Amino acid sequence: MIWYVLRRLALFIPLILGVVAVTFGIMELVPGDPAAVLLGDEASEEAVRDMRRSLGLDRPWWIRLGSYYADLAHGDMGISYFQNQPVTDAIRQRVVPTLEVAVVALLISILIGLALGVAAAFWRGTAIDATSMLFAQLGVSMPVFWFGILLMYLLAIRFDLLPSIGRGPPLAGALVEAALGRPAALLESLSHIAMPALTLGLTNAAVISRLVRSAMLETLGQDFIRTAHAKGLLNVRIIFVHALGNAMLPVVSVIGLRFGALLGGAVLTESIFGWPGLGQLAVAAISQRDLPLVQGIVLTFAVAFALVNLLVDLLYALIDPRIRLE
Amino acid sequence: MKPLAVNLSLSIGGTIVIAVLLFALFGTIVSGFEPDQMNMKNRFSLPTAEHWLGTDNFGRDLWTRMAVGARVSLTIALCSVAIAVVVGTTVGLVSGYIGGAFDLLVMRIVDIFLGFPPIVLALAIVAALGPGMLNLTLSLAAIFWTEYARVVRSVTLAQREADYVTAAAALGAGSARILFREILPNVIGPVIVLATLGIGTAIIAESGLSFLGFGVEPPTPTWGWTLSYGTRYLRAEPWLSTVAGLAIMITVLGFNLFGDGLRDHLDPRGVARRIKSAPRQ
Numbered sequence: 001m002i003w004y005v006l007r008r009l010a011l012f013i014p015l016i017l018g019v020v021a022v023t024f025g026i027m028e029l030v031p032g033d034p035a036a037v038l039l040g041d042e043a044s045e046e047a048v049r050d051m052r053r054s055l056g057l058d059r060p061w062w063i064r065l066g067s068y069y070a071d072l073a074h075g076d077m078g079i080s081y082f083q084n085q086p087v088t089d090a091i092r093q094r095v096v097p098t099l100e101v102a103v104v105a106l107l108i109s110i111l112i113g114l115a116l117g118v119a120a121a122f123w124r125g126t127a128i129d130a131t132s133m134l135f136a137q138l139g140v141s142m143p144v145f146w147f148g149i150l151l152m153y154l155l156a157i158r159f160d161l162l163p164s165i166g167r168g169p170p171l172a173g174a175l176v177e178a179a180l181g182r183p184a185a186l187l188e189s190l191s192h193i194a195m196p197a198l199t200l201g202l203t204n205a206a207v208i209s210r211l212v213r214s215a216m217l218e219t220l221g222q223d224f225i226r227t228a229h230a231k232g233l234l235n236v237r238i239i240f241v242h243a244l245g246n247a248m249l250p251v252v253s254v255i256g257l258r259f260g261a262l263l264g265g266a267v268l269t270e271s272i273f274g275w276p277g278l279g280q281l282a283v284a285a286i287s288q289r290d291l292p293l294v295q296g297i298v299l300t301f302a303v304a305f306a307l308v309n310l311l312v313d314l315l316y317a318l319i320d321p322r323i324r325l326e
Numbered sequence: 327m328k329p330l331a332v333n334l335s336l337s338i339g340g341t342i343v344i345a346v347l348l349f350a351l352f353g354t355i356v357s358g359f360e361p362d363q364m365n366m367k368n369r370f371s372l373p374t375a376e377h378w379l380g381t382d383n384f385g386r387d388l389w390t391r392m393a394v395g396a397r398v399s400l401t402i403a404l405c406s407v408a409i410a411v412v413v414g415t416t417v418g419l420v421s422g423y424i425g426g427a428f429d430l431l432v433m434r435i436v437d438i439f440l441g442f443p444p445i446v447l448a449l450a451i452v453a454a455l456g457p458g459m460l461n462l463t464l465s466l467a468a469i470f471w472t473e474y475a476r477v478v479r480s481v482t483l484a485q486r487e488a489d490y491v492t493a494a495a496a497l498g499a500g501s502a503r504i505l506f507r508e509i510l511p512n513v514i515g516p517v518i519v520l521a522t523l524g525i526g527t528a529i530i531a532e533s534g535l536s537f538l539g540f541g542v543e544p545p546t547p548t549w550g551w552t553l554s555y556g557t558r559y560l561r562a563e564p565w566l567s568t569v570a571g572l573a574i575m576i577t578v579l580g581f582n583l584f585g586d587g588l589r590d591h592l593d594p595r596g597v598a599r600r601i602k603s604a605p606r607q
Contacts, residue, residue, distance in 0.1 A: 018438035029454040137586075141579035143530045145537050145550075146571035149557050157561050264443035268534055272557075282446055283538060286453045294450060302441040 008310050012303065017069065019302045020295060024065050027291045034081050034289055055081070068295070077299070078292035087296035090281065095300070098277035100171045101196045101269070102262045108201030109208055110255060116205065117212025121220060122239055132209060139206020144265050148199040148272040155195060165274035168192035196269045203265070204258050211254050215247035248319050256312030260305045336587025342580025350400050353393025361390045361547055370563040379569050382552070383559060391547035392573050398548050399577070402459055403528035406466035411521050413467070414474025415513070419505050421475070422482025433479070436472045444469040448531060449540055457543045462535065466528055473524070474517060481513040515592035522585035526578040533574050549574050
């Protein structure tokens with residue numbers, strides 16, 4: 001087990017090297033000189049040349065790539081061209097807001113996805129099945145950015161229930177406050193998280209519910225379910241203990257993959273809801289051609305995605321003891 | 327397997343897809359308006375007998391503008407998926423057939439591409455290549471090809487040892503013949519299913535990029551951009567963004583239903599479903 005995890009972690013190294021190289025290659029192609037952009041239109045040629053030298057842009061690409069790898073090994077991602085701070089700091093400030101939304105969205109999508117999928121499979125062929133699968137099909141086809149705008153229109157503009165943009169107090173701190181008997185901050189925090197999390201969570205729930213339904217149908221057709229019925233077990237017990245437990249495997253793998261989609265979806269939802277997270281930072285960094293920052297954000301996304309996949313594989317073994325990690 | 331006509335998803339999806347294609351081809355001709363013909367006296371109109379989908383903030387006919395947007399979205403989506411299918415299938419076939427170190431290397435490259443959040447990779451490529459339909463198509467193809475490579479490779483790995491392949495080799499068939507005449511027919515079903523569903527994903531991705539301002543540049547009335555500037559008037563005139571959102575959703579719904587329906591016929595074993603990583607946004 002420990003060896004398995006260590007070996008998987010070791011595979012992160014070629015992944016990181018590769019992701020950095022591809023991003024570096026793409027950003028090399030970006031037209032325009034960051035030094036000239038930084039200094040503005042009025043800058044003299046000499047000033048631009050000095051700036052290029054101080055940013056290290058005058059060196060050939062392979063030296064810049066090599067020194068990036070060397071710095072990265074020391075946990076240094078360089079300094080953002082436009083944010084006037086180290087890339088690691090800029091990212092650290094943005095990671096928590098993005099995770100807040102991603103985690104709440106994941107919870108929403110698992111709860112609703114499981115409920116709809118199980119209900120549809122259990123009442124197969126009925127109106128309940130048809131309705132939940134219609135919802136699922138619409139959710140899968142709905143562009144996440146339009147869904148966000150619809151929610152904003154309904155919940156913020158029309159009925160004025162939720163704040164339309166921005167982030168409230170940090171969720172973790174608010175949870176601690178609430179535990180100490182002061183729930184005001186938590187309510188404030190959740191009211192801001194609600195819309196971006198619902199946007200991402202409900203579109204994801206659609207994907208998950210379709211998968212849960214087909215996994216449940218497959219499981220419900222098997223012999224051990226018939227045996228359970230023959231033993232006279234209650235439907236509830238059969239559904240939630242016998243069937244759902246076995247149907248969880250494909251579901252867990254997709255939930256893992258969806259976490260990646262949640263991170264990607266953050267790029268769009270954060271722009272809509274003015275959420276100060278990594279996604280918004282990514283859009284800004286790419287449009288400003290802020291190479292060190294783009295590099296750092298992409299790397300953060302890639303490592304997070306790889307970590308989630310590793311967790312999913314470990315969860316597999318936990319859920320199904322027949323699976324051996326090798 | 328149900329007969330084709332009974333398959334509800336396939337018929338509804340197919341009808342929507344054909345309707346959207348007709349709309350893209352002939353929508354601008356039948357409306358009687360130019361896409362950039364302004365009329366400041368008739369701004370933000372709701373659907374009327376004259377303006378079938380209403381008008382925008384400059385009084386321009388939304389039906390006509392949506393039809394132009396349909397042309398842009400469909401062209402980019404169809405072309406990017408076609409490129410991704412050709413590249414991905416070829417890579418998957420060759421990698422799965424040759425196996426060994428080559429296969430390992432190719433799959434590591436695929437892993438690196440899968441390590442990116444798709445939309446961030448597409449954004450970066452568009453930023454590098456510059457805006458425009460061709461570049462947008464290429465950037466989407468760059469994020470989609472891995473899916474086909476993985477599916478085709480895994481099927482190829484399984485088929486490589488099959489008796490019919492051995493038989494073909496014994497009859498003196500060369501590698502190219504075995505790959506494209508013997509193995510390819512066995513992977514084409516799941517690939518077609520994936521590609522149909524991929525068109526929906528591509529339309530969402532393209533309009534998402536346009537929404538963020540990285541798509542085909544204005545004044546081209548893309549769906550994503552119309553949705554984006556429509557939200558500026560969301561409070562008073564929600565119809566504008568709604569039209570664009572509906573256009574995207576109905577089209578994607580059509581391709582998704584069509585793909586789901588096709589799956590029953592072309593991929594009864596569910597290869598595409600099992601291997602396909604969930605849809606991407």
